[in-house]
Amino acid sequence: MANVKVLVAKPGLDGHDRGAKVVARALRDAGFEVIYTGIRLTPEQIAEAALQDDVQVVALSLLSGAHNTLFPACVELLKAKGLEDVLVIGGGVIPDADIPGLKAAGVAEVFTPGTPTSNIVDFINANVK
Amino acid sequence: MEIVDKLLAHSRLALSKAITAVENEYDDAVKIMTEIYPHTGNAYVIGITGPPGAGKSTLTDKLAKEYRKRGKTVGIVAIDPTSPYSGGAILGDRIRMMDLMADEGIFVRSMATRGSLGGLSQKAGDAVKLMDAFGMDVVIVETVGVGQSEVDIVKTADTTMVVVIPGMGDDIQAIKAGVLEIGDLFTINKADREGTDKLNIEIEMMLELNPEHVGWRPPINRTVASKGEGIEAVVDSIEAHKAYLIDSGRLAEIRKARIKNEVTAMLNDRVNRYIDKEVVSTDAFDELVVKMQNREIEPYSVVDDIVGKVLK
Numbered sequence: 001m002a003n004v005k006v007l008v009a010k011p012g013l014d015g016h017d018r019g020a021k022v023v024a025r026a027l028r029d030a031g032f033e034v035i036y037t038g039i040r041l042t043p044e045q046i047a048e049a050a051l052q053d054d055v056q057v058v059a060l061s062l063l064s065g066a067h068n069t070l071f072p073a074c075v076e077l078l079k080a081k082g083l084e085d086v087l088v089i090g091g092g093v094i095p096d097a098d099i100p101g102l103k104a105a106g107v108a109e110v111f112t113p114g115t116p117t118s119n120i121v122d123f124i125n126a127n128v129k
Numbered sequence: 130m131e132i133v134d135k136l137l138a139h140s141r142l143a144l145s146k147a148i149t150a151v152e153n154e155y156d157d158a159v160k161i162m163t164e165i166y167p168h169t170g171n172a173y174v175i176g177i178t179g180p181p182g183a184g185k186s187t188l189t190d191k192l193a194k195e196y197r198k199r200g201k202t203v204g205i206v207a208i209d210p211t212s213p214y215s216g217g218a219i220l221g222d223r224i225r226m227m228d229l230m231a232d233e234g235i236f237v238r239s240m241a242t243r244g245s246l247g248g249l250s251q252k253a254g255d256a257v258k259l260m261d262a263f264g265m266d267v268v269i270v271e272t273v274g275v276g277q278s279e280v281d282i283v284k285t286a287d288t289t290m291v292v293v294i295p296g297m298g299d300d301i302q303a304i305k306a307g308v309l310e311i312g313d314l315f316t317i318n319k320a321d322r323e324g325t326d327k328l329n330i331e332i333e334m335m336l337e338l339n340p341e342h343v344g345w346r347p348p349i350n351r352t353v354a355s356k357g358e359g360i361e362a363v364v365d366s367i368e369a370h371k372a373y374l375i376d377s378g379r380l381a382e383i384r385k386a387r388i389k390n391e392v393t394a395m396l397n398d399r400v401n402r403y404i405d406k407e408v409v410s411t412d413a414f415d416e417l418v419v420k421m422q423n424r425e426i427e428p429y430s431v432v433d434d435i436v437g438k439v440l441k
Contacts (some may be wrong), residue, residue, distance in 0.1 A: 003153075003216070005244065028217035038224040042290045048230040049223060053239050054145040082142045 026117035031058035047077035176286030204260030295324030320351035
C-alpha cells in the first residue's frame with residue numbers, strides 16, 4: 001500500500017497560511033498523506049523535512065513576493081540532498097510573468113489564486129513519480 | 130544490500146528510504162530488516178501517548194532538545210491517524226518540531242495509521258529498529274492514545290509516558306481511560322492551567338488503586354511544554370526509570386516480552402495473509418459458504434477441516 005506523501009510548507013517570512021491549509025485539507029480528502037509543516041520556514045528546514053519523511057511531492061505556498069528566491073532555493077536543496085525525483089509545486093500570489101522563470105528553475109507547476117483544488121490533485125496524480 | 134550499508138554508514142537518505150520500504154511493504158523490506166536486525170537493540174525506546182491536544186508533539190520536541198543537550202542522538206516516530214473516509218491524512222506533528230531540522234543528531238519520521246490494525250505497530254516497530262541501527266541513542270514513539278493499536282505501539286517501548294492535561298473531565302475519566310494503566314511516568318502538561326492540583330491528586334489516587342506498580346512508583350511531573358518548563362525533570366524521571374529497569378533486571382524481561390509479541394504478530398500476520406489468499410479467496414470456499422447458508426453443513430467442522438489442512 002503506497003500512499004502519495006505531500007509536504008505542504010510555507011518558506012520565508014509570510015504568515016498567511018489560509019491557502020496552504022485549504023490545499024492541505026483538499027489533498028487529505030483526495031487520499032494523500034499530507035505533512036503540514038507550518039509557516040516561516042527556511043528552504044533548509046523544508047528540504048530536510050522532505051528527506052526525513054521521504055515525500056514524493058513538495059507543495060510550497062508563498063504570498064510575500066519572495067518566490068523567485070525561495071522556490072528555486074528549495075528545489076536546489078532537495079537536489080543536493082539526493083531527492084531529484086521529488087515533484088515541486090508552488091502556489092500563492094505569483095505574477096504570471098514570473099511563472100516561466102520558476103518552471104525553468106525546477107518548479108513543475110504554479111497554481112495562482114482561484115485555482116480549483118481539484119486541479120492540484122489532478123496535477124499531482126498525473127505527474128508524481 | 131546497498132541501502133543497508135548506506136544506512137549503517139549514516140546516510141539519512143538511506144534511513145528514510147528504508148522506512149518507506151517497510152511502510153509501503155516493498156519487496157525488499159524483509160531483506161532490509163533481516164540485514165538490519167543484528168545492529169538493533171542498542172537504542173532506548175520511549176513511548177509517549179495521551180489524548181489529542183495534550184501537547185505530545187511539543188513535549189517530544191522539547192525532550193529531544195534536552196536529550197541533545199545531554200549528548201544523545203534522538204530518533205522520533207510521530208504517528209497521526211488516517212481519515213477513515215478518504216484514506217488521506219494530515220500529519221501535523223512535525224509542525225512543532227521544525228527547529229529540530231537543523232540538527233544532524235535528530236531524525237523525525239511522520240507515519241499515518243493507514244487503518245491497518247496491528248500492522249501499524251509492526252511498521253512503527255520496524256521504523257524504530259531502523260533508527261536504532263542508524264545509531265540513534267534514544268528513539269521516541271509518539272502517538273494519540275485512543276485505540277488499541279496505538280496503545281500496542283506504545284507498549285513496545287522501554288519507558289512509556291502518558292501525557293495528560295487539566296480540564297479534560299472529572300476523576301471518573303482518569304479511572305476509565307485505559308491508557309492511564311500503561312504509564313511508567315505521567316506528565317501533566319499545560320500545568321499553568323487551573324485544575325492541575327486536582328488532576329495530580331486524581332492520578333495519585335488511581336496509582337494507589339493499581340497493585341501492579343511494585344518496585345516502581347510512576348512519578349508525576351508537571352510541564353508547560355510550550356514554554357519549556359519542567360522538561361529537565363521529565364528526562365530525569367525517564368532516566369530514573371531506565372536505571373530502575375536495568376538494576377531490577379526488568380529491562381531484559383520487557384525486551385524479551387517485546388520480541389515474543391513481535392514474532393507472534395508476525396506469525397499471525399503471515400497466517401492471516403495465507404488464509405486470505407489460499408482459503409478465503411477461493412471458489413471452493415464460496416461453495417462452502419453457500420452450503421452453510423443452506424444449512425447443509427455447519428461451520429465448526431469446516432474450520433476443523435481447513436485448519437487440519439493448513440497447519441499440517
